[in-house]
Amino acid sequence: MTASDTSSSPALVTAAILVIGDEILSGRTKDKNIGYIAEYLTNIGIELREVRIVPDVQEEIVSALNALRSRQTYVFTTGGIGPTHDDITADSVAAAFGVSIDHDPRAIAMLSERFPADQLNEARLRMARIPAGANLIANSVSKAPGFNIGNVYVMAGVPSIMQAMLDALAPTLKTGVKILSDTVRAGLREGDIGTALAEVAKAHPDVSIGSYPFFSDEGPDTNVVVRSRDAQKLAEAMAAVKTMLAAEQARLGV
Amino acid sequence: MTASDTSSSPALVTAAILVIGDEILSGRTKDKNIGYIAEYLTNIGIELREVRIVPDVQEEIVSALNALRSRQTYVFTTGGIGPTHDDITADSVAAAFGVSIDHDPRAIAMLSERFPADQLNEARLRMARIPAGANLIANSVSKAPGFNIGNVYVMAGVPSIMQAMLDALAPTLKTGVKILSDTVRAGLREGDIGTALAEVAKAHPDVSIGSYPFFSDEGPDTNVVVRSRDAQKLAEAMAAVKTMLAAEQARLGV
Numbered sequence: 296m297t298a299s300d301t302s303s304s305p306a307l308v309t310a311a312i313l314v315i316g317d318e319i320l321s322g323r324t325k326d327k328n329i330g331y332i333a334e335y336l337t338n339i340g341i342e343l344r345e346v347r348i349v350p351d352v353q354e355e356i357v358s359a360l361n362a363l364r365s366r367q368t369y370v371f372t373t374g375g376i377g378p379t380h381d382d383i384t385a386d387s388v389a390a391a392f393g394v395s396i397d398h399d400p401r402a403i404a405m406l407s408e409r410f411p412a413d414q415l416n417e418a419r420l421r422m423a424r425i426p427a428g429a430n431l432i433a434n435s436v437s438k439a440p441g442f443n444i445g446n447v448y449v450m451a452g453v454p455s456i457m458q459a460m461l462d463a464l465a466p467t468l469k470t471g472v473k474i475l476s477d478t479v480r481a482g483l484r485e486g487d488i489g490t491a492l493a494e495v496a497k498a499h500p501d502v503s504i505g506s507y508p509f510f511s512d513e514g515p516d517t518n519v520v521v522r523s524r525d526a527q528k529l530a531e532a533m534a535a536v537k538t539m540l541a542a543e544q545a546r547l548g549v
Numbered sequence: 550m551t552a553s554d555t556s557s558s559p560a561l562v563t564a565a566i567l568v569i570g571d572e573i574l575s576g577r578t579k580d581k582n583i584g585y586i587a588e589y590l591t592n593i594g595i596e597l598r599e600v601r602i603v604p605d606v607q608e609e610i611v612s613a614l615n616a617l618r619s620r621q622t623y624v625f626t627t628g629g630i631g632p633t634h635d636d637i638t639a640d641s642v643a644a645a646f647g648v649s650i651d652h653d654p655r656a657i658a659m660l661s662e663r664f665p666a667d668q669l670n671e672a673r674l675r676m677a678r679i680p681a682g683a684n685l686i687a688n689s690v691s692k693a694p695g696f697n698i699g700n701v702y703v704m705a706g707v708p709s710i711m712q713a714m715l716d717a718l719a720p721t722l723k724t725g726v727k728i729l730s731d732t733v734r735a736g737l738r739e740g741d742i743g744t745a746l747a748e749v750a751k752a753h754p755d756v757s758i759g760s761y762p763f764f765s766d767e768g769p770d771t772n773v774v775v776r777s778r779d780a781q782k783l784a785e786a787m788a789a790v791k792t793m794l795a796a797e798q799a800r801l802g803v
Contacts, residue, residue: 320598337576348583487672
């Protein structure tokens with residue numbers, strides 16, 4: 296794994312998330328990991344580009360993983376690394392990379408910290424099945440490790456465990472230039488400012504300008520968010536947005 | 550659109566969700582629609598097979614939409630149909646289907662119910678841009694409609710509006726045989742039952758058996774969920790799970 300070095304590599308670092316699990320697709324379990332990882336990556340300068348959710352079906356996992364890992368700097372998976380028959384993520388990742396998979400002595404040692412020998416049964420030993428060549432990701436919550444192979448990071452689906460694994464692996468990631476962001480509340484409805492906002496966006500092509508309507512106690516309102524890797528360009532665009540908003544408020548008598 | 554007719558078409562009806570929006574990928578907005586739609590579809594006998602989240606980039610939207618609509622019975626999209634420059638879903642859907650897009654008189658009439666003529670500006674009229682040949686989906690919350698073209702249903706990203714649109718379009722969907730589900734709390738850790746549960750699963754190949762660990766006040770525990778379209782097979786498998794759990798509890802002295 297490579298140490299983080301933003302000074303010499305200001306290039307874009309991108310990522311995908313692959314969520315694995317029938318329980319998410321059936322709606323029985325509501326995913327809490329996508330939003331958490333998305334925010335985490337943004338904060339360390341990695342741009343999340345796409346997310347997929349697939350069922351516990353090996354060919355679906357392999358197909359999605361191979362598509363994502365060829366396109367993005369990193370892929371983070373959640374789910375399917377527990378002790379039961381429907382936990383097929385490790386085998387599917389091994390298949391995607393075309394490598395063998397077996398009980399890993401390092402992973403067995405980690406599990407042994409938690410489970411005495413008489414509890415380290417066949418089911419729990421499933422959690423020590425790791426693709427050949429992978430690095431382990433420590434699990435400070437329940438010991439059973441995640442793993443990293445190539446540009447793919449395989450984590451648990453239980454949010455507390457996933458979060459511990461993400462903390463453990465994050466220092467090993469290459470990070471890009473952090474995206475800066477500034478938000479202003481318009482005090483106007485989205486449709487009131489859309490035309491003028493499009494002109495501001497056109498005049499500032501190097502920044503990303505988004506508008507997000509919401510309902511407050513005083514009625515419909517809009518947050519305008521300006522994002523850029525360049526602080527100066529961000530400030531210029533935000534100043535233009537605020538000038539536009541003041542003009543629209545005056546025009547509409549708000 | 551076809552009226553629901555489960556009696557003569559017990560075939561599998563499948564779906565995908567395509568979430569469109571930079572704000573979800575940046576983590577700024579936490580998606581609340583996937584879990585809602587997933588549960589909604591399960592309840593009406595439609596099997597959600599895959600989900601993708603893509604940015605506000607036309608080629609990404611077109612590519613994902615064409616992949617999903619060729620594989621599943623239905624595709625439901627959320628996000629990107631508002632009044633501002635970053636709302637490009639309608640144009641992207643038109644491009645994916647290779648049809649033209651223009652201001653739709655029916656959509657303008659709907660918007661006119663809410664906005665007087667002097668407020669129906671260029672930005673708001675963007676929300677009346679509908680691909681040729683599409684049916685409109687009523688929006689009881691804020692009037693600006695969604696639309697349906699082919700097997701694709703385009704909805705708003707704001708959860709309250711999305712939910713109103715889903716209620717409006719659901720009666721037009723073909724539905725399959727509803728998946729039945731039964732859950733039992735094991736009173737045991739997932740790793741305690743994994744080996745025996747795999748044997749039950751192997752003996753009942755026509756049902757889907759999932760196990761979901763959780764932490765309660767009494768410590769780690771597991772929910773076992775059995776799912777099937779066949780009530781008899783579901784009952785048989787659940788009986789086998791319960792017999793297995795009683796045996797494991799006795800063996801472990803719990």
